[in-house]
Amino acid sequence: MSTQLNHSTPIIIVGAGVFGLSSAWWLARAGYHNIKVLDRWPVPSPSSAGYDRNKIIRTEYPDDIYSILSQEAIQLWRDPLWKDVFHPTGWIYGTDGSQDQDREKTFLTAVSNTHALGDPSKIVELPNWDAAFRLYPGLAFAHDRRQAQVGIYTDGLSTPKGKKPTFRGIYNGNAGWVESTNAMLILKRECERLGVEFVAGESGAVVEFVRDPANPAQVVGVRTANGTIWRAEKVIVAVGAYSETLLDFQGQLHASGYCVSHIRMTEEQYQRYKDLPVLNIARRGYCFPPNEDRIFKICNLDITVVNRERWPEPSCDWGVRSLPRDQAYHPTDSQPRVGREKTLEFARYILPEFGDAKIESSKVCWDVETHDDNWIVGYHDSAPDSLFIATGGSGYTFKNLTNIGKYVVQALEGQLDPEWKDLWRWRPDRVGVFPDRETRNARFKFDLRDCDGWKHLAPRL
Secondary structure, three states: OOOOOOOOOOOEEEEEOOHHHHHHHHHHHOOOEEEEOOOOOOOOOOOOOOOOOEEEEOOOOHHHHHHHHHHHHHHHHOOHHHHOEOOOOOEEEEEEEOOOHHHHHHHHHHHHHHHHHHOOEEEEEEOHHOOOOOOOOHOOHHHHOOOOOOOOOOOOOOOOOOOOOOOEEEOOOOOEEEEEEHHHHHHHHHHHHOOOOEEEEOOOOOEEEEEEOEEEEEEEEEEOOOHHHHHOOEEEEHHHHHHHHHOOOOOOEEEEEEOOOOEEEHHHHHHOOOOOOOOOOOOOEEOOOOOOOHHHHHHHEEEEOOOOOOOOOOOOOOOOEEEEOOOOOOOOOOOHHHHHHHHHHHHHOOHHHHHOOOOOOEEEEEEEEOOOOOOOOOOOOOOOOOOOEEOOOOOHHHHHOOOOOHHHHHHHOOOOHHHHHHHHOHHHHOOOOHHHHHHOOOOEEEEHHHOOOOOOOOOOO
């Protein structure tokens, strides 16, 4: 770490999403008072993976470290600061018994971790559908129409035909959901109260780093889209899915898109399901209880998309990468047809009466996945004293809005646990070295160019 780091050190955070906001908050709380957060968009940034109706707050993870961190995060969500946006409904977490993509294994490991590392006091075992129905009778509606999902099962069947839809799970009251965009607004207000400055628009859209001509290993600021140069001694890069528009991550990460659908319930359906907890089937999909507008969000986890193209900035000369195509720039885009089909397949399993429902709206939510599902929190090797990376949400990090910044501060100050520092460091040397760690990253992903049904022209006025 730099011996010059002190509470007056000028710090720029590039990106006002989950990592950026949390980092600014924890830095300001630690006494740092010269912090600027730059983003093309005002908070909540529509390019952030957190820009959504809601996100799950949970503690079940197949990795020990994130089990521990999620336990800490949910305690922080219970702070009065979040009382209007955090809804502690609990969740039902389960498996349909399919073996491919480590689905059942993920469920079993995650629950085991909660028992070993967390708080299992609010867990109720649900060995089958009947147990789930007793807890939440609404889940039993249209059970005769419930269908198994395509997958590889222990009985050798790989298609729903002739396969009964099995279920095993838990209810954990130590979970819930959060109004994500409102939570980001709360955190921005807290940051401003503590003296953090936010810059949006062309003056906040960073296009490249400014290096010391006499010492290129020292980043001294950033240049934005309108030519503004902001000076700083520490630059924290927290741009999520847009990471490879600024740096070549050498295979450590890529932008990934997840299909999100919204279905409007009738009043009768709303009354039936409004008291449900979050429902999640391991590596299959999840859905939320409906909001008061009778819209509920349902997502499948079988379909992930990438968007391979070349970023137009001349300084980004590292070739074709997966880059986000989000609704901030393409508001008429929706999910591809294959996403819609898989979402309805999941609906036929989890809430069967919506198996042929009309999807009112949909989108692709873009995040960045690292090669090993671990965050990148540490200095970049091209500027090991001034350019700091904080990214790698991998589709699961919004719940850490309350605590990821704590560990960014520790890393900046040289106080991060050595094991975690090594796990999260800049690590292109590890790409492909531990294939067992990269199984999720290696799963098949659809390229948007090969899909249909997602690109829509804006209607003429």
